Amino acid sequence: MPPETALTRDAGIRLPLICGAMYPCSNPELVAAASEAGGIGIIQPISLTYIHGHDFREGIRYIRSLTDAPVGMNALIEGNSKRYRARMEEWIDIALEEGVRFFITSLGKPDWVVRKVHPLGGKVYHDVTERRWAEKGIESGVDGLIGVNRRAGGHPGPHPMEALMDELGDLGLPVVCAGGIGSPESFRRALELGYAGVQMGTRFIATHECRAADAYKEAIVDADEDDILWSETLTGVPVAVLDTPTVRAMGTKAGPIARRLLRWRKTRHWMRAWYTLRAMRKLGKASLDESGRDAFWQAGRSVGEIHRIESVAEIIRSFEEALQS
Secondary structure, eight states, X not given: OOOOOHHHHHHTOSSSEEEOOOTTTOOHHHHHHHHHTTSEEEEOHHIIIIITOOOHHHHHHHHHHHOOSOOEEEEEOOOOSHHHHHHHHHHHHHHHHTTOOEEEEESSOXXXXXXXXXXXXXXXXXXXXXXXXXXXXXXXXXXXXXXXOTTOSBSOOSSOHHHHHHHHTTSSSOEEEESSOOSHHHHHHHHHTTOSEEEESHHHHSXXXXXXXXXXXXXXXXXXXXXXXXXXXXXXXXXXXXXXHHHHHHOSSOOHHHHHHHHSHHHHHHHHHHHHHHHHHHHHHHHHOTTOTTOOOBOXXXXXXXXXXXXXXXXXXXXHHHTTO
16 A cells, blocks of 8 residues: 555545646546546646636536546636636635535635635645745645645746755645656655655646647657756746747747836736736647647656656556555
8 A cells, every 4th residue: 555644644545646737738537537546636727617618617527427536626826806816716616515625726825715625624735836935825724735846847946856845844734746756766756755745747748638739748758858948938937848949939038028027016917917818828729739830838857757658547556556666
């Protein structure tokens, strides 16, 4: 049997492994497959509704028809508009009504999510890249931390996985390693460092269950970790992406005017909202485009450990076996 950790207890799962929420790659079948295999799949609500076309409640029910194992939900909470906040609150309420009890919050202050989730016995883990954000999460009452390191896809943090564990390990909460985990060996290494589990995204894109374009999956399999670049042109802050002609043509640095507007308090929120809308359109289109013409693909440095497209069950089984050897 795999070791019990704070993550397995909090999420009600067998293996301390999270299939991280991904825009746009978290389709319902992928989420369900990760949970069914013994980890936990995380619903990304914008992916579920905007990309994969489900009403949110019906999407959860569809996932529940594929597995009766626990699933979680990601709440991106740095919304600056009242409309966005109201929509996220509605999604969280629906998730709770449908029996979801494990939530991962990203950005912003998660105190209001905790207030919704805790009375129903749920748990909240918060994405952090360094100690100061972890302390704010602790002030908000979160139950655990997702430590996002510099090898992660999406928005990576500044620290290697070892240094991040050193920075967060004395705070009294379980810490999950997010970034650079693509093989059973690195999974076992993270647990040996004291992490309560791992969160993987890139490894689960290269699966049969993920609906991403085959060109995207094959690019992950073919890539080495040196093929990952940090680009500011998507959201205004560094995003880890595969090195492709499209990325090279766009450049990797935000322009001087954009940089100035992102720093100025009066325009920062407007610029982030504009970047977010643009990123959603670009990533949504690129991830499903089989031609690869608009190849702007997110991925982390775990690509160096990913050598073939497999089923989710095969991946999780190999990770489980690594803990028994």
